[in-house]
Amino acid sequence: MQGPVVTARSARPTVMTDGARRHLFNDRTVARYRHSLSEGVDRVAERISGADRPFTGMSPQRLAPEIAAIDLDQPLGDPSAALDELETVYLRDAVYFHHPRYLAHLNCPVVIPALLGEAVLSAVNSSLDTWDQSAGGTLIERRLIDWTAGRIGFGVDADGVFTSGGSQSNLQALLLAREEALTAAPAGSQLPSDRTELLPKLRIFASAAGHFSVQKSAKLLGLAPDAVITVETGADRRMRPEALERELARCRREGLPVMAVVATAGTTDFGTIDPLPAIADLCEQAGAWFHVDAAYGCGLLVSPTRRHLLEGIERARSVTVDYHKSFFQPVSSSALIVADAASLRHATYHADYLNPARMVEQRIPNQVDKSLQTTRRFDALKLWLTLRIMGADAVGALFDEVVDRAAAAHDLLAADPRFEVVTRSHLSTVVFRYLPAAGQDHERADGANLYAREALAASGEAVVAGTKVDGRHYLKFTLLNPETTLADIAQVLDLLAAHAEHHLAADERRLVRR
Structure with missing residues (x-):
């Protein structure tokens, strides 16, 4: 059978395609890559050098018309022209977290080794789902998970995965807790065996000063509207263990299984740390999943003087850490760490084209089995270079x-x-x-x-x-x-x-x- 006819027209790229190809990053465009990135870095460096305040005070009403007027179907064609335009629509009015009078949210200035990692990972563009998309990146992320688990105080059975941020880490932790609760009803209990009947009964406890992502996660996980029970705090804005004990006893009397207790190590508003050892004791007595949201307080894991403030975190079943808050990393850089790797099975789905079950038998490592995401950036590289250049101390x-x-x-x-x-x-x-x-x-x-x-x-x-x-x-x-x-x-x-x-x-x- 005769194959397809290849004409001169079909074999040769069109002028339009020819022009587009010069923008692809490959062995023939490295000079253009170096020049473009250098010019972009120079623009940012100039802004950082000249910023005498963290913000210009620009309002959305003033800036929106400028951005709306840009015709995205008419490219400028030239990186310098695009950067000139970017000065007006972004760099001029960006909020600069490096400035010492930026005192608002949990946005940190970033360390240069992490910026180096950002440049490398963006250019190589590894996807951290499977070995055949990331190779060494898979092992680097796994090594950093092991390192973080060790800092927490977890044992050899610990595992985890990098995420987009604390909200996603909390969501995945509560997903694991939900699945454990739905599959581990004690024999002889009065609880319904059907998960559709059990699901509305599940309860989560969180501090009144805890993060709203707990409530949002409960909604996404299909729990009842009143599933999250907020536990009162004292004048110090920390969860009161005696109040938690009362609520746990009430749920036990009412036949409501406790799916999880979420303690916070660094509340968003007050920077306070719940009494982790006392909460861990109560979770063990109740048989409840103990999750610690340490998105903010995880910096204490490397503190030379304050690590003791996290005493009790090693007794958690899962921990959220946000390196992009207190490790001075660019967004995004977060992780969920679990004490028992087996619990991550609840996030596993085998797809024939991506991570078939036979790859587990062949001991080919991948991270997609542990993640809520499929395609995922190699954000771990930023932390890796930070530790290798600066060090944890x-x-x-x-x-x-x-x-x-x-x-x-x-x-x-x-x-x-x-x-x-x-x-x-x-x-x-x-x-x-x-x-x-x-x-x-x-x-x-x-x-x-x-x-x-x-x-x-x-x-x-x-x-x-x-x-x-x-x-x-x-x-x-x-x-x-x-x-x-x-x-x-x-x-x-x-x-x-x-x-x-x-x-x-x-x-x-x-x-x-x-």
């Missing part, structure tokens, strides 16, 4: 610095009559609020604090976060930059007080006019 020392700075900021606020400060953090978060002068209506403090935060962001001089405590509006510092000094913090406090006072004075004038 250096990363821990940087984290210690920001924790020390937060303690000093707490003391500064406690001594300042303009502000009140909430509980002392175990980590690097400080929650506080501006207080009106004596004789003014304290109910108006909420408005003053909201205004102060928004006015400060609009000025671009600094960025701080906000939250609610007992129904009142508060301000929040999240310190993750070792370059932030106490003088920077004092300057931001003065700016906040000035904005709050301006708001209250304007409010007074409005009241007088009435």
Whole structure:
């Protein structure tokens, strides 16, 4: 049989394809690759060098029309022109976390070895699902999982996988807990054997100060709307073990199986660490899955001075760690670590084209058997190069610095009559609020604090976060930059007080006019 006819037209790329091919990264375009990346790095370096504030104060109303006006069907064709445009629509108004007066969210400045890893992994573009897509990348990720498990205090049966972030890690941990609960009902119990009947009865316990991803995960996992029971905290914003014990006993009386207890090692708002040993004791007594959300507090795993704050974490069945919070890694870099590798079977699905069961028999390693994702970046490389160039002690020392700075900021606020400060953090978060002068209506403090935060962001001089405590509006510092000094913090406090006072004075004038 005659094969397909190959004409000159079909054998030769069109002019359009020819032009497109010069943008592909391969052995013939390495010079273009070097030049383009060098120009991009230069633009970022110039911005970082010249940034005198963390933000320009740009509003979405002002920036949106500029981006909407760009015709994405008309390419600029030239990297320099595209970078010029990017200056206007992104780099000019980006929020720069490296600046010492960025004090808002859990976004850290990043270390250079991790940026080196980012450049390498993006160019090679390994996918960390199977050995035939990543080879050494598979083993590097596995080695880092083992290293992290060792730092936690898990034994040789531990395992885990890198994820996109703490929310995904928490979701997968609770998926494993759900499956264990649905398949491990004790013989002779009064619980229904059918999983569709058992599922609505499952309960999760989490601190009132815990992360919202627990509630979101419960919804995604098909649990009942009231499946997550929040356990009260004390004045120190830590889960109260006696309150957890009461709730566990209530569920036992009501025939509601406890699927998991989620303790937090570093609450988002307060930086507090739940009493892990006491919670572990209660979980063992109840036979409940003990998960520790250490997305924020995982930096203590490498702290030269504060590792003891995580005592009890080694008794967990699963732990969330976010390297992109307290290991100074670029987003994304997170992992779920489990004490028993066998529990990861609940995330395994064999696809003939990807990871057929016979590959397990052939002892060919892959990571997709453990992951909720299929295609997945080699984010582990960033942490690998960070440890190989800097070392864990250096990363821990940087984290210690920001924790020390937060303690000093707490003391500064406690001594300042303009502000009140909430509980002392175990980590690097400080929650506080501006207080009106004596004789003014304290109910108006909420408005003053909201205004102060928004006015400060609009000025671009600094960025701080906000939250609610007992129904009142508060301000929040999240310190993750070792370059932030106490003088920077004092300057931001003065700016906040000035904005709050301006708001209250304007409010007074409005009241007088009435």
